[in-house]
Amino acid sequence: MNSLILHISDLHVSLENKLEGERVNEDSYLKIPDSKELSKHFIDKFIIAAKEECGKNKVYLLITGDITDCGAKLEYDYAFDYISLIIKELDINKDNILLLPGDHDINRKSIEDLKYSKESYSIEELNECKFKNFSDFYFKLLDKPFDSNKVIFDILNFEDKILFLGINSSHLIDLENIEGKIDIEKFKEELLKIENNDNLKYIACCHHNITSSYEDKNRGQWEIVNRGRFLTVLEENSIKFIFSGNEHTSSCKKITGDLLISDSGTISSKNYDSAFKIYELQNSENIILQNNIYGLQKTGLNDDQYYWQKRTNIKARQEDVFEISIVKPPLIDEYKELPSEEVVTSSEEVEKSIISSISSQIKVYYNEKYSDVLYDKIKNLNLFHSGHFHWSETSRAHNWIDVSKLIENKENLDFVKNAIIDVIENKNLVEKIDLIIGLGYEGNIISSKAAIKFNKPYSFLPYSYRHDEHHEYENQLNFDNSNNDYKNILIITDVVNDGRTIRKLIKKRQFEFFKNVENIYVVSLLYTGHSKLNYNILNYDFIKTISGYDIENDEEINNIEYYTVKSLKVEKCPYGKDFRDECFIYKDNLSCVNLFYDESKYINK
Known part of the structure; x- marks a missing residue:
């Protein structure tokens, strides 16, 4: 019995x-x-x-x-x-x-x-x-x-x-x-x-x-x-x-x-x-x-x-x-x-x-105290916006997450900064890194507490696709790496999709500094891409295996280790390079079409 x-x-x-x-x-x-x-x-x-x-x-x-x-x-x-x-x-x-x-x-x-x-x-x-x-x-x-x-x-x-x-x-x-x-x-x-x-x-x-x-x-x-x-x-x-x-x-x-x-x-x-x-x-x-x-x-x-x-x-x-x-x-x-x-x-x-x-060796970060609460904040604050967002030739998505609104509130800003710190501590990155870089306006804001807490040299860089919007002094790192002083770099940013922006920053915008860097760690608040989450998804050798991915304007970087607080898949615009003619929502101004950065030159209405 x-x-x-x-x-x-x-x-x-x-x-x-x-x-x-x-x-x-x-x-x-x-x-x-x-x-x-x-x-x-x-x-x-x-x-x-x-x-x-x-x-x-x-x-x-x-x-x-x-x-x-x-x-x-x-x-x-x-x-x-x-x-x-x-x-x-x-x-x-x-x-x-x-x-x-x-x-x-x-x-x-x-x-x-x-x-x-x-x-x-x-x-x-x-x-x-x-x-x-x-x-x-x-x-x-x-x-x-x-x-x-x-x-x-x-x-x-x-x-x-x-x-x-x-x-x-x-x-x-x-x-x-x-x-x-x-x-x-x-x-x-x-x-x-x-x-x-x-x-x-x-x-x-x-x-x-x-x-x-x-x-x-x-x-x-x-x-x-x-x-x-x-x-x-x-x-x-x-x-x-x-x-x-x-x-x-x-x-x-x-x-x-x-x-x-x-x-x-x-x-x-x-x-x-x-x-x-x-x-x-x-x-x-x-x-x-x-x-x-x-x-x-x-x-x-x-x-x-x-x-x-x-x-x-x-x-x-x-x-x-x-x-x-x-x-x-x-x-x-x-x-x-x-x-x-x-x-x-x-x-x-x-x-x-x-x-x-x-x-x-799949490695990801998850902590319900931060991952789940961040998701609740995005829902409660209505930060997930519907529409067609065309940032650039290679970055087009349906829907967008407004992180800037999230960090307007002091309590939410403290939460976000602590979430970034928790990722760094959870993944034992503190002893590995020589320099922290805040990427983009939001990345600069949310990374400041980590730089102070861990007593690491710190610098800010704009996104690679907004490079021309900044003065040349803002576009340069205030550190000389000709003597290989900085071999392990941590980049902190708000949102990562496929990582093209980061690879372009490393290989094209800041090549002289990064050519002597051995390991690059990236920590983001959100991951909005389509890949199965693991530490390797921002590397070129991984990206090029994705069916339909446009690698023509990408950069070959393969030393990135990646972690994020929360994953939220955002659909990409399904049309290719001819989206201006093929995407009827874009072409005919249906729904809401938001044009950003290098797309602004195509505004003719």
Whole structure:
């Protein structure tokens, strides 16, 4: 007999008729009270499917939040009946259940009542108030109290191999703060107090998704700064797995380092990914959990309703097998492929990727504290502009990122400068470089703090294609390199696309200085090109292999090592040298066409 973990989430038992201060959720199969018979039928069909898959194996139950939709008492009354039936029919010991609250399990009306009844109240009072209905339900179901003021409020020991940590990610949610957030210091203190004499592996369980599969944001629905600190604590304690709910997608994703996230999907959604998971413990030298996804099939009126079926061969949606290894895997730099925000693979592909990454020496930079936050700033400030931007004969793109607007704000400017410093430190460039060059106006601004911090000689240069716009004194480096004093140069700039500008600067504009340089390191805030991100993509020998790339006016430079804070692919204008005649948007002034630099001479309208 094997041991299984049945993972369900987001039941959203919902009120069918609106009560004062509550909403009506149209997306749940579990509607009450008028549709309670249909809801009961839905649960019965789920139990039949789960029974068939679990067989006579020992079942542990994990419920990752949003049991109800509004946290109303009536919703909890019916949720109690449904979950009690699941426990009974699958013969689950109550000691083998981990039940987490979600943000929908908070009764927000009770928070409003508290605000009106008291001028001030503590966090402890607020938590007891907002979780009152959940706490009553929790005690009634599991015969033990729920501590609303703990971050790690419960622990589930799975076969003396894994400790599942019940984390209340709604701990700090109120009427204003709606994203997942926890007290990090409290979390660290509680983690230290856990008795783990057998050195069991930890899996963090929370309601809020720490990353996204459906939504176009990498950070999921977790407060961004708190998320970064939370992930850091997990990494420090070698916690490599998070089981969650909330997003309503049965995804399994690998993010920073070797941290893997598994979301069961919502069990009762009419419109989204109605699914549940079963993790099967395999006997092995290492602890291996088999990840199985069961989805609700959409049926016709004449078919059997609520039919669950195991999903297979969906590489983009699940990891077939994921492993909790006893031996810590080797540390490698993360490999990220554009335009994806994350690497989503099977465990076999992960292993191949690790081997491939090491053998090919792919080196990239990624730090969610800077990479993800920078992306959020670009979105929130609307810095990604639509249109046709024609900078020069060889530089034409659809859309553009306005970095100058980003650094107008002091807070954002400090963030950007620190991001550049983090890349330099992360990639151990400090001891390698003899001189720092800020390239372009923005590059000059964002590199100044690094030059001061690392006490390196510093100079500024304009972009090679804006060379003629500057006085000759501005176009020259204030350093003599005839004696080979500067062998390793760091160039810092805001945006890099294909690197042509930098190669032209090195080979044509500043050849006398750079002819004695052995290594050139380039760090940018953003990479907008199309290549798979690695340290080698700005070298001529790499560029010339790209199909359709115009190498006629390029320069042959092959000693560049490149890193960037964030990758954002920007589409190129698909037309060649005859774009003035072939690109109808350019030719007929459709949409917005922005002409820059040497293109200005063609303005005749």
